[in-house]
């Protein structure tokens with residue numbers, strides 16, 4: 001089956017009891033056991049360690065990403081946390097992309113550091129920097145590509161090669177492109193991480209996360225953490241995510257097309273500068289974007305001539321269909337100021353170093369009419 005067919009049918013079994021086409025929401029804490037000796041004979045005991053609705057989503061995501069299996073979590077951050085808890089011990093070292101989601105940075109610098117895990121934030125867009133950051137006790141490489149919010153890309157195959165030479169896992173945060181456009185496991189990575197909050201749900205309705213594992217061994221390590229720290233996704237969220245996933249390709253293709261139009265409009269506008277979108281010829285890593293993914297995504301950023309204050313004015317004045325809010329990936333187009341919102345947890349000097357400037361305006365392009373999106377931006381820019 002091809003991707004568009006799989007997103008609808010993969011992993012879905014019609015309800016054996018009623019024939020319901022859509023899998024039911026198994027809203028239950030516990031499961032009756034036939035006898036003490038037959039404990040777990042149907043696979044479920046308690047909804048912290050497993051739930052049939054969540055399991056359906058896990059199977060579907062694993063099939064979409066061609067992984068061995070997947071685990072689903074209450075949030076994307078819970079998925080990243082589980083990955084790190086599963087693979088790192090006190091005294092271990094990890095290499096993480098220097099531009100990554102603000103929550104990932106905070107987890108490393110304000111939580112995992114208290115448990116004796118050391119992290120180097122490296123420019124993973126350059127393999128030599130990753131080699132230089134390697135230590136004898138390096139046990140994980142975690143990259144994010146395209147990175148939130150600068151869109152810097154990491155060459156997944158090149159970094160996976162380094163990880164394989166060292167016999168350590170390479171995990172990729174694949175939130176921005178989803179398996180429809182980018183499949184890290186096929187490029188040599190061992191784990192693919194998602195905030196399902198974003199494109200998988202796609203409707204700004206839920207928060208959730210997933211980790212797709214290449215091997216049974218990695219999946220078991222993650223599943224053990226999931227059951228131990230109690231960060232499983234709820235059945236309601238799994239059900240909504242299953243519904244959202246069915247239209248992933250249609251949404252992404254249209255959002256991607258809209259993003260290209262918005263990027264081209266901004267690139268030609270005299271009041272916008274440094275417009276950054278992987279689909280533009282001017283994007284520094286445009287060739288890599290074409291080589292390792294089949295789409296450019298629907299995230300972009302730019303700066304307004306006049307710096308941070310002009311950028312803030314634009315974000316405060318731009319009207320519907322744009323909304324000033326955190327989050328990304330859904331049907332509603334959003335405008336975000338990473339320096340005060342999504343990446344406020346990142347030390348200002350570190351933000352500046354990796355290119356998250358105070359004037360950076362991040363756009364998550366949705367499903368509205370491209371002309372309306374461009375028109376609203378045009379009017380807001382005219383007011384500056």
Ligand SMILES: *Cc1c(COP(=O)(O)O)cnc(C)c1O
Nearest residue numbers: 075076077101148175195197208
């Ligand atoms: C949003 C996001 C996360 C965190 O996901 P939550 O569901 O908000 O916890 C992690 N990585 C990336 C790239 C994100 O955009």
